[in-house]
Amino acid sequence: MGWLTIGLSLTSPSLLAANKDWPVCAAPSTPKRPILRPEGLDKMAVYLEADQALFREKGRSELQGQVYLSQQNQHIYAGRATFNKQTGDITAEEGVHLQTDTAQVDSQALHYNFQTGIGQLSEVAYLLNDAQGRGTSKTFVQASKTLTRLSDATYTTCPLGNTTWQLEAKSLELDRATDKGVARQVKLSLHQQAIAYLPYFSFPLSDKRQSGFLTPNFGSDEKSGIRVSLPYYWNLAPNYDLTLTGNLLSERGLKTDAAFRYLFEGHQGSLDYEILPHDRRYQDETRSLFRIDHQSHIADGDLKLQASGVSDSDYFNDLGSSLAASSTVNLERTLSYVKTQEDWTVSGLVQDYQILDNSTEVYARLPQLAFSYAHETEENQLKLYASGEYTYFTKTKATNGQRMDVQAGLKKRFGNSYSYVTPALSVEHTHYQLSEGEKTHLSRSLPTASLDSGLFFERDVFKGQRLQTLEPRLYYTFTPFKDQSDIPIFDTAKRTFNYSQLFSDRLFSGKDRIADANRLSASLTTRLQLPSKGREIFRASIGQIHYFDARKVTLPSETPSSGTNSEVVMEIAGELNALTRLSGTAFLDTGSDEISASQLRLNYHDPKQRLLNLGYGQRKGDYEAAHVSFAAPVSQHWKVVGAYERDLQTGRSLESLGGLEYQSCCWKSRLASRRYLLSDNETYDNAFFVEFELKGLGNFGSGTRNLLENRIYGYE
Numbered sequence: 001m002g003w004l005t006i007g008l009s010l011t012s013p014s015l016l017a018a019n020k021d022w023p024v025c026a027a028p029s030t031p032k033r034p035i036l037r038p039e040g041l042d043k044m045a046v047y048l049e050a051d052q053a054l055f056r057e058k059g060r061s062e063l064q065g066q067v068y069l070s071q072q073n074q075h076i077y078a079g080r081a082t083f084n085k086q087t088g089d090i091t092a093e094e095g096v097h098l099q100t101d102t103a104q105v106d107s108q109a110l111h112y113n114f115q116t117g118i119g120q121l122s123e124v125a126y127l128l129n130d131a132q133g134r135g136t137s138k139t140f141v142q143a144s145k146t147l148t149r150l151s152d153a154t155y156t157t158c159p160l161g162n163t164t165w166q167l168e169a170k171s172l173e174l175d176r177a178t179d180k181g182v183a184r185q186v187k188l189s190l191h192q193q194a195i196a197y198l199p200y201f202s203f204p205l206s207d208k209r210q211s212g213f214l215t216p217n218f219g220s221d222e223k224s225g226i227r228v229s230l231p232y233y234w235n236l237a238p239n240y241d242l243t244l245t246g247n248l249l250s251e252r253g254l255k256t257d258a259a260f261r262y263l264f265e266g267h268q269g270s271l272d273y274e275i276l277p278h279d280r281r282y283q284d285e286t287r288s289l290f291r292i293d294h295q296s297h298i299a300d301g302d303l304k305l306q307a308s309g310v311s312d313s314d315y316f317n318d319l320g321s322s323l324a325a326s327s328t329v330n331l332e333r334t335l336s337y338v339k340t341q342e343d344w345t346v347s348g349l350v351q352d353y354q355i356l357d358n359s360t361e362v363y364a365r366l367p368q369l370a371f372s373y374a375h376e377t378e379e380n381q382l383k384l385y386a387s388g389e390y391t392y393f394t395k396t397k398a399t400n401g402q403r404m405d406v407q408a409g410l411k412k413r414f415g416n417s418y419s420y421v422t423p424a425l426s427v428e429h430t431h432y433q434l435s436e437g438e439k440t441h442l443s444r445s446l447p448t449a450s451l452d453s454g455l456f457f458e459r460d461v462f463k464g465q466r467l468q469t470l471e472p473r474l475y476y477t478f479t480p481f482k483d484q485s486d487i488p489i490f491d492t493a494k495r496t497f498n499y500s501q502l503f504s505d506r507l508f509s510g511k512d513r514i515a516d517a518n519r520l521s522a523s524l525t526t527r528l529q530l531p532s533k534g535r536e537i538f539r540a541s542i543g544q545i546h547y548f549d550a551r552k553v554t555l556p557s558e559t560p561s562s563g564t565n566s567e568v569v570m571e572i573a574g575e576l577n578a579l580t581r582l583s584g585t586a587f588l589d590t591g592s593d594e595i596s597a598s599q600l601r602l603n604y605h606d607p608k609q610r611l612l613n614l615g616y617g618q619r620k621g622d623y624e625a626a627h628v629s630f631a632a633p634v635s636q637h638w639k640v641v642g643a644y645e646r647d648l649q650t651g652r653s654l655e656s657l658g659g660l661e662y663q664s665c666c667w668k669s670r671l672a673s674r675r676y677l678l679s680d681n682e683t684y685d686n687a688f689f690v691e692f693e694l695k696g697l698g699n700f701g702s703g704t705r706n707l708l709e710n711r712i713y714g715y716e
Helices: 003-008 011-018 315-319 499-503 705-710
Strands: 047-049 052-054 059-069 074-084 089-099 101-113 118-128 134-142 147-155 165-175 182-191 193-204 216-222 225-237 240-249 253-264 268-277 283-299 299-311 331-341 343-357 364-374 383-394 399-411 418-435 441-455 458-460 465-478 517-530 535-547 568-577 580-589 594-604 611-619 623-633 638-647 652-663 667-677 684-694 698-701
Touching: 059 089, 059 705, 074 101, 101 134, 268 315, 283 623, 299 343, 465 499, 499 517, 499 535, 499 568, 652 705, 667 705, 684 705
Parallel strands: none
Antiparallel strands: 047 059, 052 059, 059 074, 074 089, 089 101, 101 118, 118 134, 134 147, 147 165, 165 182, 182 193, 216 225, 216 684, 225 240, 240 253, 253 268, 268 283, 283 299, 299 331, 331 343, 343 364, 364 383, 383 399, 399 418, 418 441, 441 465, 458 465, 465 517, 517 535, 535 568, 568 580, 580 594, 594 611, 611 623, 623 638, 638 652, 652 667, 667 684, 684 698
């Protein structure tokens, strides 16, 4: 390996690839010197040129004045040099310049051997031809073809004349055999001011994973104070690794996070564990969290284990970083196995929960066994299907019980390219064995019939550049009424009404209620398509359900729904132009001619990285909220970002986020401030984030970029 390629070793190729979105700056390079080596010459041959030369068959040949030596892709320019043909030794001085396809190096003196690849330079200035980095070194020693040592070395990716940031190391060792670099007594300077010192710093020289410290994180919030995190990564084996992170929380203590990942043939997963001993803000109690996510492929089936738990119900509220986390009310623990073979699918499930809010306790399934059958046929052939399920439900303070459910049905589609009619018939039987109550054995059997039909019309519009469709659809379903008030509710809830519910025969999720139905759904959809690209640019739908009979089946403490018609549901989605997309849903109460619920979203994103997201949602008597998020460059280097969500019904803020981003060709910085409502719906938490990202080196911060990507749709 040629020693000139070492210039690239100062950064990890994976990091360079990750920074491909950085602004393009003027290349920090001087013009390359002309290649004097004749074309067609054997690549292993040593080529020499000089104004004056004294060649010796044995010993050192002496060259003076515009000296040029080359072998393979290595080219040496100097004012004076010696070359030993027998040993391959080269010495050069007076403006030494070394050049390859990837880098240029200037030095005061050079000692090198073409045959062994071992050499030394002094007072080095190096420059990578792809403008990814440059630096200096007092000595540059090529100890072997794979090992390089530098002393008093510097590195930066900023262009010549701009040293916004610079990494300085007392010693630097680059080992290509292990693809690992080690720097000692490291100082990081920003605008010539030292901001960090590290006695030891290791980094990879390729995409291969390497053990070592990762970049530290910084942040603060009112719940935990100032947060400083330092991760260490262990590459234990090619197929498993471990990351340990020490978190110093100024208000609480030292928290340790462990993340273990593994990948074997047929098995993969991750184990996470967090522990905070003696939390000073929680009566010095030890607090912890675990999370397991495992998958195995066994006997042509998939086994999954997903489980998590915390030491106390306040864990997410105190140590979480978002409203979603602090609002967690239960943690699921599930072990499942699913196997599919031809037309059959069988599965088993064991599911339990850690309840963080006693008012939301749900039933555990210990266990659930299920099967389904669906014979694959041609589109217009008769289709048979069946499913079955056995579940044992248990809960701390409630009626426990066993439930067995079996369903079978058939359907057939009659259709062509412009119309279809699909009749379907199914029967469902459910049996319960309860632990207590007047009736411990309950059974229910109900049939359901449906008829689905539709038409497709299309025409060319806008002089044949667009295709418009018109798609009317009718869906009828009938299920007779059966009193089910004595059946307990194990896992059943009423489905949220939406457009897809127009064409479903199930009003409830779960098996504990089968709604009586005698209804007809009518809908109309139109689409505008771009045939040349096969892309839908606009869609609008409207639909409503007409009830021929009153609905009688309800959940406990609910009253039956009245009225002969459902709300009218309307949906739109499409492009206002190439940069702006609009989508929305609205529900019209025909009795009062009022919009009972609605949702509207607008997203704008242009090539200049300006983006705007607007959203509004409301349900009459329940909630009304709006949100806005944006990112906009305000100059060549500065960008302002923000997000805001407000509860319009109560007039209070749910979350606000504001930040600034500075970006140049060699570094980025992000500052963000966030305020969000905690799960008690009264208290707010304020957090501050700061992040530095150095091109080709990595980022020093608190995951500010991830925060902005999660809260601002389209932000990159």
